[in-house]
Amino acid sequence: MSPHQQFLLQQLDDEDRLSTLTDDILLSILGRISLCMAVRTCVLSTRWRHLPWLLPELSISVKDFLSVPCPKPIEANDMEELAMVSLTKATRGFLADPQRERTISSLHMKLYLTNTFFSEVGPLVGDAIDNGLLKDLDLTVLDETDPLDRSDEDMLQRAQEIDTFFRAYPSVLHCLTKLSLKNAGFDKLEMHHVLFDCCKQLKHLSLCYCDTGTYSVFKIDAPNSKLCVLDIDRCRFERIELACLPKLETFIWTTWESQHVPVTFGVVPSLGELELSCPASYNERPFKLSELLHGTSSIHTLTLDFEGEILWLQPEMKELRTAFNKLKKLSVCGIFVEFDILWTTAFLVAAPSIEKLCIQVWEHACDVGEFRGGIYRDRRTPHWEMRFDGSENRLLKELEFGGFRALEQQFTFIRSMLERSPNLQKIILRGDMQCEDCHALDASLRPSKFPKKDEEEMVAKRIRGGMFSPEIIFDEDWSRI
Known part of the structure; x- marks a missing residue:
């Protein structure tokens, strides 16, 4: 027997051993790989063929449907639309299958804001929620555009499209447990109302290059919110005021542009993990960490990242105790x-x-x-003269x-x-x-x-x-x- 034949027999033997396992064990195996890979794997075996439709958690990303490399020159928008068409077919297969036996406990979706999203994906997800098929939704709205290439008008338009979608499918808001948005300007929209009054199940919120107007104050007062994680990345807020978020456990803010304390805390009794990261320029004034942390009492994990620039903290010790x-x-x-x-x-x-x-x-x-440039030119050596006991x-x-x-x-x-x-x-x-x-x-x-x-x-x-x-x-x- 040739080595190749021995290899094939070993593969068949291994497949037979796996096929004797129960559905729950096989589903546990499939749950550890991408959905696309799981479907491809199950197509090869009649024993496995029904399993993807029994998975309690689904992860569908539009990036799995992008052609790499692109077969021919094509505009980025057209490529994204084609990928969204393929994602829609996959989504329909899992959400609109009349023979599906189990409820989907969690659906993780990464997609582009295209016409297909509004006209097809939205209704599919909305119907699945209304019919009790889907319990929790994790939605990431992708945008590959460089933020520097997006004007304020572009950001306003993007926020308007997101708001329009949520208004068209309100059940999506009620089902959202995690939401990630990028390049959206909510100047003229009720951002707080949508995210904290309508999204009653929201536990994780990520905002990247989003704002409510350039250098505005974003105040969050949501005593009934279930939000546990708030991740703010390069958003143009002058200051964030966390007036009341009783369930908040983790707060991350990367790169702010403020002449004052960038964030203030009110009622945040569960806040345990805080991460602040910013390459502050020489014209930004340092602040007291104790002033920023005023009102917190349960922080167990703290990360401060100066990204190689000036230290944006004033010297202090006993005030932090x-x-x-x-x-x-x-x-x-x-x-x-x-x-x-x-x-x-x-x-x-x-x-x-x-x-x-x-x-x-x-x-x-x-x-x-010679490689250093931009606004980060003057690195001032810090002088922290302190007496340590x-x-x-x-x-x-x-x-x-x-x-x-x-x-x-x-x-x-x-x-x-x-x-x-x-x-x-x-x-x-x-x-x-x-x-x-x-x-x-x-x-x-x-x-x-x-x-x-x-x-x-x-x-x-x-x-x-x-x-x-x-x-x-x-x-x-x-x-x-």
């Missing part, structure tokens, strides 16, 4: 490599309950010298350091952590942070500065100094920090 009384994990990222990092010890003084500390240094080959952080057990390159100030910082944290058991040293622009440069302009294998023992000895004995792990992959 109330907001930091439950803080367990702190990540301070995007600290320009030439800046001092010892000032971050101030957070440990304010939060003796921290168990894990992550520090990430910013050093991009594409962001120095003799208190210890007895709960700190793990330190992660991204962008480690064995600089003197980095050794000084790590040793200071060991000196004030007697239970620090693990130190993870990670490599430089790189991006696509860095990789596009000549290799000679971005040499690796992470310790080589034969240097690791020397670095570890210098950190321990004959006095400490933490586990030291070297990992050149910075992305996991």
Whole structure:
């Protein structure tokens, strides 16, 4: 028997073994792969053929129907429309099948805002909800257009189209548990009413390049909202006022443009995870973190990312103790490599309950010298002159350091952590942070500065100094920090 024949027999044998499993186990297997792959797999076996229509959770993305590479020159809008036509056929097969036996507990859809979306996908989803076939909907409205290429009129038009769709199919609003929107300007629409009064089941909201008018104040007062996660990315709000969101657990804001404290918190008793990330320019004034955190009392995970620019925080310690009384994990990222990092010890003084500390240094080959431009030109070295008391952080057990390159100030910082944290058991040293622009440069302009294998023992000895004995792990992959 040839090796090829043996291989085929083994495949048949494996298929027979799988086919003896119950539907629930096979559905669990199919639920771990894409819907397109699941359908292709089941077409090959009569035993599996009915299974995709029994899946309790469905994920349908228009990107699975895009031709790659495109067979011939075609306008982007036409390509998106063609992909949406294919997505509609797939959606109809799952939502309009009269023989479907089980309710769909969750439908995840990623699609474009095209005519097909309004005329066909909308009615299919609306009918499935009205008929009790679909319980929860996760909807992402995609837009591949560069935000810089969209005018204010374009954003207003896009918001109007989204609002029109929701008004045409109100049951969709009532079923939404997760919604992601991009490039929409809700200046003249009741954005708050739609998202927080009509979307009664909404738990996760992501807004990217959206606003209610340039540099406007977005106030959210929704005592009955179930929203748990709010993710704001590069939206032109002067300030966000979270007056009342009782179920909010995670708040993320990336890149704001404000001369004041960018967000204020009112009634947010469940807020435990906060992430603030912004490459502030030299003309933006720093603010007090304690002022921003006023009103919060349950934050356990905090991420601050300066993206290699100025530090947008004013020096303070004791003022933070109330907001930091439950803080367990702190990540301070995007600290320009030439800046001092010892000032971050101030957070440990304010939060003796921290168990894990992550520090990430910013050093991009594409962001120095002749490659640096735009509004981010003046990096001002921060001056945080503070007096640290003799208190210890007895709960700190793990330190992660991204962008480690064995600089003197980095050794000084790590040793200071060991000196004030007697239970620090693990130190993870990670490599430089790189991006696509860095990789596009000549290799000679971005040499690796992470310790080589034969240097690791020397670095570890210098950190321990004959006095400490933490586990030291070297990992050149910075992305996991």
